[in-house]
Amino acid sequence: MSRTTVTGSREAQKLRTRQAMLDAALDLLEEQSLSSLGLREVTRAVGVTPTAFYRHFRDIEDLGVALVHQALGNLHTLVRATLVEHDDVGDRIDHTVALIERHVRAHPAHLRFLVRERHGGVRAVRLAIAEQLDRFVRELAAVLALEEMSEGWSESELEMLAGLLVDQMVLAVSAFLSAMLDEGPSAPEVAAATGLRLRLIHLGRAASGRRAP
Amino acid sequence: MSRTTVTGSREAQKLRTRQAMLDAALDLLEEQSLSSLGLREVTRAVGVTPTAFYRHFRDIEDLGVALVHQALGNLHTLVRATLVEHDDVGDRIDHTVALIERHVRAHPAHLRFLVRERHGGVRAVRLAIAEQLDRFVRELAAVLALEEMSEGWSESELEMLAGLLVDQMVLAVSAFLSAMLDEGPSAPEVAAATGLRLRLIHLGRAASGRRAP
DNA sequence: CGATTCAGTAAACAACTGTTTCCCCGTGCG
């Protein structure tokens, strides 16, 4: 560990190469899954020799886990933003859906990677994604607990609700991505359907509040 | 095309080899994704030469699509069974969840394949799965339309609800599969959480019915 | 029964994979 060198061109260059590999991998993963991604494929796309790969990652699985953290750093922003705006009106849902769509258009490759590898063939990556999504669920549950609508809700019930919402977000992301590839319904249709789903869940939440859930 | 020969040992053997390849592929796909599955890998597992593969499939993608139809044939049974039992009680939900869990334990490989490749790296397979799931959604929507609770619901609203339920089923399948690998929560926890989710959705449905959804 | 169809075999192909060993040379420290 070096002191704060002004240039730092040594470690800076290393980080730049590492980032280039992560970016290249993300590109290549748009039309295949992680378990078929080759180490040489990545280095070739970056323009370095296969040996250079080992300076940064032990194997492709290791690179995959690194990608998870990078991709979910972005998602964190999205979730936070979702929670901040509470106009108390029902059109908060429309704002949320629009925000998801914007995020998908801004970071399609990151999100495609997450959606694909969440149930993908590489165990370590599946676990890393699940762990991060679980953090979001607990975070969201904590925010939901503060709302007046949550009186009488136990912690596990709030986590159930949060999990339902997070899964719905992921499904919406997947649907928007499909729309961008002209598979499945168009983006406006996805937005409409997602809005309806969230409204129904909201009604269910309100109805649960009246009696013991 | 031959007449109905008594033995048919010719075509029978062909079908048997084809099925052996599908089964072997399903085995191999438990710990990788379709886009990394090799043609030679499959034939080696079956005990035939690589060339024999071409007598049955054009390429791995083609085999994947065939697997989709085979796997979703089983799922059809599950969906139908889900719909048949309507005790009018709320514990219909518990029956449904138990039925899903039983199905997962009976056909883990098929269901893992579907869950994994639904968002996987092979476009043709993604489309095939989406098409079949869409058929289930419409079928389920048609059944829901017959219930008294659905008065005043438009067709698109019913399809939204059906889509929500089907997605929930798929998520439950995925969670049960994870439980079997000791990733994530245990099977009873998954069952409980799934039940809570379905109850909340049911309440939302009931609440929607009272006024214009 | 003899001719034909066709599932599966055998061998070879160029291309590709992950990994190792050795080397280079620019950066940054003493």
Add this chain to the structure above:
DNA sequence: CGCACGGGGAAACAGTTGTTTACTGAATCG
């Protein structure tokens, strides 16, 4: 200023991959 560190390169390795071509032999059919 000279030396060590370490990111990256060169080359070779044993395996593996998908695909082609020519074949064999048993089941089917006229």
